[in-house]
Amino acid sequence: MTEKIIVTSALPYANGPIHFGHIVGAYLPADIFVRYQRMRGEDVHFVCGTDEHGVAITLKAEQAGQSYPDYVDHWHREIGRILDSIGIEFDLFSGTAAHHNPFHAELAQGFFLDLMRNGYLEQRTEEQFYSATLGRFLPDRYVEGTCYKCNSPNARGDECPSCGSWLDAKQLIDPRSTLDGSTPVLRETRHWYLKLDQIRDEWLAEWFTAKTAEWKVNVRHFVASALDDLRARPITRDLPWGVPLPGEFAEAGKVLYVWFEAPIGYLSISKQYWNGQGQPERFEQLWKDPATKLYHFLGKDNITFHAVVFPAMLWGTKAGWVVPTNVPANEFFNLEGKKFNTSKGWYIPESSISGRFPVDGLRYALATMMPETADSDWSWREFQARINDDLADNLGNFVARTLRFAERFLDGAIPDLGPLLPQDRELLDAGAAAAEEIGAHLASFSFRKACARLMAFGNTCNKYYDTEQPWATRKTDPARCGQTLRVCAEAIRTLAILARPILPDTSGKILEALGVTAPPTWADAGGVGLPAGPLRAEPLPVLFPKVADQLVAEELAKLEKMAAEPTEGAPAVASPATEAGAAGDAAQEPIAPEIGFDQFTAVDLRAGTIVAAARHPKADRLLVLQVDLGFEQRTIVAGVAQSYDPATLTGTRVVAVVNLAPRSLRGVESQGMLLATDGPDGKPRFVAPGEGAPNGTRVR
RNA sequence: GGCGAGAUAGCUCAGUCGGUUAGAGCGAUGGCUUCAUAAGCCAUAGGUCCCCGGUUCAAGUCCGGGUCUCGCUACCA
Numbered sequence: 001m002t003e004k005i006i007v008t009s010a011l012p013y014a015n016g017p018i019h020f021g022h023i024v025g026a027y028l029p030a031d032i033f034v035r036y037q038r039m040r041g042e043d044v045h046f047v048c049g050t051d052e053h054g055v056a057i058t059l060k061a062e063q064a065g066q067s068y069p070d071y072v073d074h075w076h077r078e079i080g081r082i083l084d085s086i087g088i089e090f091d092l093f094s095g096t097a098a099h100h101n102p103f104h105a106e107l108a109q110g111f112f113l114d115l116m117r118n119g120y121l122e123q124r125t126e127e128q129f130y131s132a133t134l135g136r137f138l139p140d141r142y143v144e145g146t147c148y149k150c151n152s153p154n155a156r157g158d159e160c161p162s163c164g165s166w167l168d169a170k171q172l173i174d175p176r177s178t179l180d181g182s183t184p185v186l187r188e189t190r191h192w193y194l195k196l197d198q199i200r201d202e203w204l205a206e207w208f209t210a211k212t213a214e215w216k217v218n219v220r221h222f223v224a225s226a227l228d229d230l231r232a233r234p235i236t237r238d239l240p241w242g243v244p245l246p247g248e249f250a251e252a253g254k255v256l257y258v259w260f261e262a263p264i265g266y267l268s269i270s271k272q273y274w275n276g277q278g279q280p281e282r283f284e285q286l287w288k289d290p291a292t293k294l295y296h297f298l299g300k301d302n303i304t305f306h307a308v309v310f311p312a313m314l315w316g317t318k319a320g321w322v323v324p325t326n327v328p329a330n331e332f333f334n335l336e337g338k339k340f341n342t343s344k345g346w347y348i349p350e351s352s353i354s355g356r357f358p359v360d361g362l363r364y365a366l367a368t369m370m371p372e373t374a375d376s377d378w379s380w381r382e383f384q385a386r387i388n389d390d391l392a393d394n395l396g397n398f399v400a401r402t403l404r405f406a407e408r409f410l411d412g413a414i415p416d417l418g419p420l421l422p423q424d425r426e427l428l429d430a431g432a433a434a435a436e437e438i439g440a441h442l443a444s445f446s447f448r449k450a451c452a453r454l455m456a457f458g459n460t461c462n463k464y465y466d467t468e469q470p471w472a473t474r475k476t477d478p479a480r481c482g483q484t485l486r487v488c489a490e491a492i493r494t495l496a497i498l499a500r501p502i503l504p505d506t507s508g509k510i511l512e513a514l515g516v517t518a519p520p521t522w523a524d525a526g527g528v529g530l531p532a533g534p535l536r537a538e539p540l541p542v543l544f545p546k547v548a549d550q551l552v553a554e555e556l557a558k559l560e561k562m563a564a565e566p567t568e569g570a571p572a573v574a575s576p577a578t579e580a581g582a583a584g585d586a587a588q589e590p591i592a593p594e595i596g597f598d599q600f601t602a603v604d605l606r607a608g609t610i611v612a613a614a615r616h617p618k619a620d621r622l623l624v625l626q627v628d629l630g631f632e633q634r635t636i637v638a639g640v641a642q643s644y645d646p647a648t649l650t651g652t653r654v655v656a657v658v659n660l661a662p663r664s665l666r667g668v669e670s671q672g673m674l675l676a677t678d679g680p681d682g683k684p685r686f687v688a689p690g691e692g693a694p695n696g697t698r699v700r
Numbered sequence: 701g702g703c704g705a706g707a708u709a710g711c712u713c714a715g716u717c718g719g720u721u722a723g724a725g726c727g728a729u730g731g732c733u734u735c736a737u738a739a740g741c742c743a744u745a746g747g748u749c750c751c752c753g754g755u756u757c758a759a760g761u762c763c764g765g766g767u768c769u770c771g772c773u774a775c776c777a
Contacts, residue, residue, distance in 0.1 A: 331705095332771085339771080368725095374706075374713095375771080382712070385726060393739055401736030408735080449714085452725070462740050471735045542737055618701075619775045639776025657777075666701090666775050673777045684776075 003042045003293060004286055006322070007034050008266045009088075010298035010306075014050035014075040014095065015060045018082055019340055019347065020378055021333040024366045025299035029330065029447055031088045032367065033295070035501035036442040039522040045286055047269045048083075049094035049101070050076045053242040054258035055139050068241045069099050076100065087359050087504060092273040096243075096265040103275070104268035108261040109246035112192075112235070114317035116249075120195050122232070127170055129184035131177050137238040138177055138184050145172030192245075193232040194260065199312040200230050207311070207323070215307075216373075216445070219300075219329050223307045230308065235260040263310045266296075267321070288320040296327045303329045328445040331371035335378050336559065345562035348378070352555055360503040361387045361544055367502055368451045380555045384547040390451075391503075391544040394458040395495060399510060399543065401465065402488040406537045409474050414489050414535040415482040417528060424487045427464045430457065431494035432526025438498050439522060447502075454498055461491045489514060489535060490528055497525040506543055513538040604659040605675070605699035606630075607689035613646035618666045625649065625674070627656055630696025634658075637670035640684050653688045655699050 010026040012018050018027075027048075034046045052072040061071035072095065080093050096104045115121050129138045170186060177184050196204075205227055235257045236245065242255030255261075267287060274283040286292055296306040307327045314321040334340065340347050353362065365386040369376050406414050420428070434457040441450035465488060473481040492510060497520045500507035511520065515531060515538075608627040616622035621641045627634050636656060644652075655675040662671045676684035689699060 334771095337770090369712095377712090379712085382726090385712090388737095389726065392737060397736055397739050399736095401739075403736090405735045452714090455725080459741090463742095465735080466733070466741045469733085469735090471733090474735085544737080546737065616775080620701085622775060637776085641776095660777050663777055665777080670777065676776090 003037075004289055004291060005037055005042050005044045005293045005295070006266075006270070006286060007037075007044060007046045007295045007297065009046075009048040009090075010296070010302050011049055011051040011096070011262055011265050012079050013054070013056070014052045014072045014079070015057050016075065018079050020335075020366065021340055022299065023082075023086055023088075024333045024370050025330040026297045026302075027083055027088045028086065028363060028366055029328065029370060029445065030295075030297035032363075032447060032450075032501045033297070033442060033445070034089075035504060036439065036522065039497075039500060039520065040439070041521060041523075045270060045273075046090050047092055047094075047266060047273060048090045049092070049096065049265055049269045050079055051258065051262040051265065052076070052095045052097040052100065053239075053255070053261065055142075055237070055239055058239060058241045069097060072097050072100075085354060085359070087363060092269055092276070094265075094269040094272055096262060096268070101265070101268050101272050103271040104261075104265060105243045107268045107271065108243045108256055108264045110319075111260075111264055111313060111317055112249070112256065113246055114319050115194065115313070116192075118316060118318050120199060120316045121192050121235070122195060123190055123192055124234075125188060125190045127186040128189050128238075129170070129175060129177075130187035131180065131182055131184050133180055133182045134177070137187070137189065139237070142178050143172060143175050143184060144178050145175040189238055190251075191234040191236045192249075194235045194313070194316075195232045196230045196309065196312055197232060199316050200227060203315055204230075204308065204312050207315075208307075215326055216328060219303055219307060219327055223303065227308060233257075233259075233309075259305065259309070260313070263305065263313070287322055290320075290322065292322045293325040294322045296324055298327070298329050300329050300331050303327065326445075331373070332375045333369070333371050333378065334375060336380070336556075337377055345564070346559070347562075348555075349558075349562075352558065357387065357547070358505065358544060360506045361391055364391055364451065364502055367447045370447050372446065372448060380552045384549075384552050387544055387547045390455050390458075392542075392546050394455055394462065395499070396543040398458055398461050398465065398488075398495070399492050399540065402485060402492060403513065403537050403539050405470060406485055406489075407539045410482065410485065412536060412539070414485045414537055415479075416533050416535075417486050417490075417530075418479065418483050420487075421483075423464065423467065424483065427460065427487055427491055428494075428527050430460050430526075431491060431498075434460075435494070435498055435522060435525035442501060451502065454495075454502070457498065458495065461488065461495065464488070464491070486530075486535070489537065490530055493530055494525045494527075496520075497522065509540060509543065513540050601700075602659075603657060606656050606658050606695075607693040607697040607699060608654050608656045608695050610649050610652045610654060613644075613649035615641060615646055616666060616668060622665060622668075623649070624668055627654060627672070627674070628695050629656065629658060630694060634671040635669065636672045636674055637665040637668050638674045638676070638684075640674075640676065640686070643684055644686075652686060654686050655689050 007030050009030045010022075012022060030046065034044050037044045050072065057072060058068060061068050064071055066074075076095055083090075083093065094101050098105055112121070129140075129143050130136070131138050175184055176182070208223060208227060236254055237257045238253050239255050240253060242258065243261045244250055244255055267283075270287065271280075271283045274280055274286075296310075298306055306324065306329075311323045314323050332339075335346055335348065338346055365383045366378075368386050368390075369378060369382060406412055434453060438450045438453045438457075441447070441453060465484075468480075468484040470481045470484045470488075473484065493514055493516060496507045496510035496514075496516075500520065515535060516529075606629050608629045610625050611628045611633065612626035614624050616624050616637060619641075621639045622637050623639075623641050623644065623646055625636050625638055627636050634656070657673045657675070660673050662669050664670070675687040677687060689697065693699075
């Protein structure tokens, strides 16, 4: 019986590009899963789109001098292009902003009203920080101050990085806006809260225990702790860009909080699709059928929302929406052992990828590297090995040796199938067995195992070829030779079917060469399925050209070079979205409020020389330096341990602030401060005084 | 220092509920093969499952302690 399946990939936030980490976490596995389920004949619906509201987008758009829709469009196109380039095929890739999706606001408002009616919303009046200079409310995370719990000076409004507590921004000591440095004022505002704790007690906790036993361990772990911590969360914000509250609840400048409204995009985009198809009724038939399976593919940073908050929302409407069947989240994906980081030059430029390799090669390599159970890496050597060893030597070469043999020695004609010898039967059966096992792996999100099993079947095929030796039977037993080739052709057909979810292009090419015109189903794999009669096998160009050692060496060298000089190079396919703006942040750091000349001269800067350096005994980033200032020597603690080896620092010229009040840093008193700028890697570098300036010379 | 994850073959990683002799791929070495993209097939070598202790008839697996690695984070006047 046909299953209804809805598959979603995490909605990428429309303020930067997506990179391999996203692709490998949320988009490629979903696409492979969807292709497989479709081949199984299931009724699969696959939607995605950009998440286009929220304060970060408004700020970025304003910085870029663009309207919100224009700004969002830019990233929508860019992200869509990247997804397209790796062969991700959604039913619809839309967005959540009104100009992309006419159904989104209405549906999100419907959620609001349903939750309201069911008593899961409550209004709370509260004070929130407001920036008079910007004329807007400040999101908690844009307010910094001193933590009221642990006195750490750099707590953010939403949480304290020092003691890890979730904070109430209002209680911060000495709050300041991180946008412009101004001191925000508290202003009264009213917001709606979603009573997640109540939903947990009524349903969520029970549902989670009962239904999620087969979920991935990493997901279960995450959710269990999130459940304990669940509290009511505000679902509205004061922002000019977003989904307005519905009807009687509408208030000027108040919108649904983006975390609340974004996942409803899965539904609204689906609705948009079915309306576009002229079958609007299909939308609710899918989303409100309790038998429908719903899968959310995403990275581990998104687990809580999709496994806790969104199910709570769906259920809380009591409108009959399906809740997730599974949330197959992946872990993080790194680059050669280190996190992707555009601003530090640690990413893969688009020019290194696009047009250089078959898309399928990239899909396969990424599938074998997927961070299914633990963080994993993109490695150029591994990439080369997967393409060369697996796709070229094993799979590609089996196709090539069969078809070229037929072309050379059988005049391109492979005879019809004759009576099967046991070994023929064995290979055809092996195809069916592979289909079953690979299918089980794909259905359970074990894409790495599916890849490995596919290659194991390739090995079986090559083994058959070697054992049957058609190059020998060609002379001694032409009929047997023909039969061998025919069985190989059947095996290739199976190979193409089994590879299809991962290698859609290649699969198409191979089947076409074999004269198979109808799109194959999964059940077609194994056994015999080529059109009866002699087969005109079209020779194929090389499916997977080898990746040269030199290319790997070049890419690794390029990476090292970019990491050393990260200023060049534009963000590309491999640059993290969240980091996209970071490169520009140094330049965009707001200029501090104007000061008078007196205030400048109040700072006494002197040239000096480091005469001794040692690690701080109790801090990883601090060095304890002895600085010769000509007139005296001082102990100065500086946070440069990541940039400098203390052994090499003696003799380094520095500029010191000498009239700063002494302060104890983790137990060592620092009698001043050394000037430094951030290097290209984000780590500090000392600023040197002018050449020849003796120690003690004032810097002005 | 805090939080989290991890440590299994030279490399990348599987290893289910605790259960026989701990596996795969790549790499290495040797042999076979010549249809094929310098491809294929076979065989062999390679292990203190990080260490110590505990539970158990039985521990890579469970518990406690330790070491190391990685990530986040703190200390950056």
